[in-house]
Amino acid sequence: MILRRALPVLLAAGAVLIGVGPLALPGFAQDQGTDTVPNTKQVIGLEGIDHNATGTLTIAKGTLEFTKGTKKADVPAASITEVLTGADTQRTIGGTVGTLTMFAPYGSGRFLSLFRTKIDTLSLTYVDGSGGVHGVVFSMPEGSSTAAKVALLAQGAKTSVPIEPGATPPASAPKPQGRKP
Amino acid sequence: MNINMSRNTRINVKKSGYLISLAFVAVVLLFAASSGSAQQTTPPAPKPKIKASSIQILMVESNEVKLPLPFQLALYENMIEQVEKTKKFQHVYRDGDHAAADAPDLVVLHSNVYGFKQGSEEKRQVTTVAGATQIKVHCEFYDKSGKSYGDQDVTGNVRFLGGNLRATYDFGKKVAEIVEASFE
Numbered sequence: 001m002i003l004r005r006a007l008p009v010l011l012a013a014g015a016v017l018i019g020v021g022p023l024a025l026p027g028f029a030q031d032q033g034t035d036t037v038p039n040t041k042q043v044i045g046l047e048g049i050d051h052n053a054t055g056t057l058t059i060a061k062g063t064l065e066f067t068k069g070t071k072k073a074d075v076p077a078a079s080i081t082e083v084l085t086g087a088d089t090q091r092t093i094g095g096t097v098g099t100l101t102m103f104a105p106y107g108s109g110r111f112l113s114l115f116r117t118k119i120d121t122l123s124l125t126y127v128d129g130s131g132g133v134h135g136v137v138f139s140m141p142e143g144s145s146t147a148a149k150v151a152l153l154a155q156g157a158k159t160s161v162p163i164e165p166g167a168t169p170p171a172s173a174p175k176p177q178g179r180k181p
Numbered sequence: 182m183n184i185n186m187s188r189n190t191r192i193n194v195k196k197s198g199y200l201i202s203l204a205f206v207a208v209v210l211l212f213a214a215s216s217g218s219a220q221q222t223t224p225p226a227p228k229p230k231i232k233a234s235s236i237q238i239l240m241v242e243s244n245e246v247k248l249p250l251p252f253q254l255a256l257y258e259n260m261i262e263q264v265e266k267t268k269k270f271q272h273v274y275r276d277g278d279h280a281a282a283d284a285p286d287l288v289v290l291h292s293n294v295y296g297f298k299q300g301s302e303e304k305r306q307v308t309t310v311a312g313a314t315q316i317k318v319h320c321e322f323y324d325k326s327g328k329s330y331g332d333q334d335v336t337g338n339v340r341f342l343g344g345n346l347r348a349t350y351d352f353g354k355k356v357a358e359i360v361e362a363s364f365e
Contacts, residue, residue, distance in 0.1 A: 043251070043346060044258045084250050123250040132275030133240055135254025137346075
């Protein structure tokens with residue numbers, strides 16, 4: 001009897017959870033014009049953030065924000081004068097460990113170098129308060145850069161290569177050529 | 182016995198005299214050679230270093246070759262970072278910075294990419310001999326009026342370790358070396 005009463009409630013709760021679950025996952029756009037991309041690498045350009053630092057890129061409230069632990073860098077979207085996406089690849093085993101594998105015996109390190117994952121790149125230029133031009137390069141999981149670019153444009157950023165509606169991949173993102181910049 | 186001893190002494194004296202004369206000739210030759218080489222390789226007078234309190238680094242241009250935007254931006258950012266590290270200037274202005282207009286003795290650094298070969302990190306790691314990335318950039322320093330202080334070609338490479346963008350770091354380091362050598 002109790003089970004019969006509880007069943008509709010449980011089903012409804014399950015449906016709600018299934019419905020909103022993906023939205024809670026990182027990397028999914030929360031609403032129009034915002035985006036959160038975890039596992040984003042800031043290759044170069046953001047002040048106060050180390051080169052090749054991996055963190056979370058958030059585009060919301062008219063600002064691009066990169067967070068790495070306690071460190072944070074903000075760029076107003078309206079100050080962004082160019083956004084371009086690209087595709088690339090990177091080693092599956094990166095960093096020091098990846099480098100050390102190169103010295104593994106019998107050429108096994110060289111073999112490991114063949115395992116690579118596809119990544120997207122997001123390059124942008126912005127102008128600071130005194131007019132100085134900055135350049136920033138991010139790399140992020142494959143398929144994330146277009147959504148980030150769309151979100152940036154919705155927040156007021158400019159680009160010389162607009163995203164065509166329904167274009168996959170966008171005009172600015174050439175097919176991956178298996179090369180890392 | 183005595184005859185033998187005196188003969189030995191004479192031979193020793195002869196030997197030592199011969200050695201002394203040989204040493205004298207060697208010293209004379211050495212002196213002559215060193216003075217001759219000194220005349221030949223007199224280093225040219227060192228170029229006077231440029232005095233400037235501030236520098237403005239312009240965005241890297243690539244009029245002759247198609248350079249991907251990440252490379253262009255990385256060249257620019259690495260150049261700024263490495264020139265700042267030299268501590269030769271009180272201010273390092275970015276392209277477009279309005280404050281640069283008021284700087285009294287400003288030097289402007291203009292750079293244009295004329296050669297670009299995008300290699301492959303994968304090839305470098307697998308073969309160790311192929312897949313090098315190379316970026317050739319022409320750099321020129323001039324003052325506000327446009328008078329040139331000099332120009333130089335700089336090549337950024339990555340041959341073994343690191344991603345292709347490491348060539349831009351190599352370029353930045355080399356520009357910083359030029360700045361170290363050219364500015365007070």
